[in-house]
Amino acid sequence: MSPLDTTAESPTIAEAKRQVEICNACRYCEGFCAVFPAINRQRIFASGDIQQLAHLCHNCRGCYYSCQYTPPHEFAVNLPRILAETRAEDWDRFAWPSGFGGLFQRQGLAIAGLLVLALAALFLAVQGIRPQGGEGFYAYLSHGAMVAIFLPAFVLPLVAIGVSLRRYWRTVGGGAVQWRHVKAALMDSARLKNLSGGQGQGCNYEKEDRYSDTRRWMHQAVLYGFLLCFASTSSGTLLHYAGYPAPYGFWSLPKLLGIPGGILLTVGGLGLAWLKTQADRDLNAPAYWGGEMAFVLLLTATGLTGLVLYAATGTAAVQPLLALHLGTVLAFFLLMPYSKMIHGFYRVAALIRDAQIKMKDQRPTIPQPPVRAAVSPPAWDADSRG
Numbered sequence: 001m002s003p004l005d006t007t008a009e010s011p012t013i014a015e016a017k018r019q020v021e022i023c024n025a026c027r028y029c030e031g032f033c034a035v036f037p038a039i040n041r042q043r044i045f046a047s048g049d050i051q052q053l054a055h056l057c058h059n060c061r062g063c064y065y066s067c068q069y070t071p072p073h074e075f076a077v078n079l080p081r082i083l084a085e086t087r088a089e090d091w092d093r094f095a096w097p098s099g100f101g102g103l104f105q106r107q108g109l110a111i112a113g114l115l116v117l118a119l120a121a122l123f124l125a126v127q128g129i130r131p132q133g134g135e136g137f138y139a140y141l142s143h144g145a146m147v148a149i150f151l152p153a154f155v156l157p158l159v160a161i162g163v164s165l166r167r168y169w170r171t172v173g174g175g176a177v178q179w180r181h182v183k184a185a186l187m188d189s190a191r192l193k194n195l196s197g198g199q200g201q202g203c204n205y206e207k208e209d210r211y212s213d214t215r216r217w218m219h220q221a222v223l224y225g226f227l228l229c230f231a232s233t234s235s236g237t238l239l240h241y242a243g244y245p246a247p248y249g250f251w252s253l254p255k256l257l258g259i260p261g262g263i264l265l266t267v268g269g270l271g272l273a274w275l276k277t278q279a280d281r282d283l284n285a286p287a288y289w290g291g292e293m294a295f296v297l298l299l300t301a302t303g304l305t306g307l308v309l310y311a312a313t314g315t316a317a318v319q320p321l322l323a324l325h326l327g328t329v330l331a332f333f334l335l336m337p338y339s340k341m342i343h344g345f346y347r348v349a350a351l352i353r354d355a356q357i358k359m360k361d362q363r364p365t366i367p368q369p370p371v372r373a374a375v376s377p378p379a380w381d382a383d384s385r386g
């Protein structure tokens with residue numbers, strides 16, 4: 001299958017289809033997550049339907065531990081794994097430029113590590129050309145240089161993500177998006193509703209014998225930590241253009257948003273990395289484990305290097321730490337379309353598509369005129385012809 005061929009049915013999708021059809025006959029896991037109601041709405045599954053189901057699944061593993069058809073049963077159902085493999089295949093299949101997604105999934109740790117070090121070395125070299133009269137971090141790198149580097153590094157990955165989402169949307173047959181679809185999807189994402197398990201009991205992610213909310217809380221910490229850090233940087237940019245350039249004090253908006261954001265990102269990232277080491281790899285996509293771990297560590301390093309840099313303010317360590325932090329942030333942005341970061345965009349798209357389908361199903365039906373009972377033709381056979 002070519003990475004550009006977004007419609008071909010790969011062996012992974014064919015196997016997922018086989019398992020989904022078993023689930024559709026069984027229906028035991030109906031209340032577990034958004035995947036099963038979506039399965040139960042259909043009888044026949046196209047490749048795009050399977051891909052949509054894959055991006056709805058969040059690998060909680062609840063269905064696996066409840067299933068009577070897991071290996072060694074001949075049905076060999078392992079839905080969390082086959083949907084994870086379908087998702088990871090999509091991260092590569094829809095990526096633009098093609099091939100980068102698969103490369104990162106297979107060599108993520110090496111790529112992320114080398115890119116951070118190379119970019120940090122570059123920032124250190126650029127700091128040799130010191131700006132005149134800058135204060136704080138701007139004493140090492142001018143505001144103009146930061147904008148010139150980070151603006152394209154932010155916009156280009158967003159363009160790549162837009163292309164990937166468009167490919168996904170066409171594959172799953174998405175229609176015109178309305179605000180009510182987006183609202184439903186954002187509400188689910190903000191609460192991480194689907195990570196709470198079917199009845200709010202949590203996941204079986206790291207403990208097969210009991211439910212736990214640890215993964216949900218760690219994921220929430222990362223999500224809100226990331227958003228706070230982003231808000232901190234945005235507020236700093238606005239203040240700069242409003243005539244209040246950095247450095248900012250502890251009680252300034254950039255610091256009040258950035259410090260808790262960095263702490264949440266670091267704690268949540270470390271928690272998720274630890275959970276990944278505890279969970280059974282056979283229930284995820286084992287071939288992509290390194291790429292997922294590389295993404296979690298990169299995300300954690302983004303928060304951690306920012307906090308360490310802040311703690312080192314006023315010392316000689318600022319120069320190398322600033323280079324390391326900027327290198328980490330830049331690597332994170334550049335790898336966004338190819339690392340597991342892309343899963344968040346597909347997840348929201350899948351939830352929007354799910355809302356579209358559900359709302360269409362729930363739309364009140366237009367009253368139809370009563371159907372008149374079919375009038376049977378008069379019995380007319382050879383004997384009655386007279």
Ligand code: SF4
Nearest residue numbers: 023026027028029067
């Ligand atoms: S995962 Fe197993 S128990 Fe659950 S619906 Fe599928 S076949 Fe049935």
Ligand code: SF4
Nearest residue numbers: 033057058060061063
């Ligand atoms: S692993 Fe969890 S989210 Fe995925 S299909 Fe099974 S129950 Fe649903």
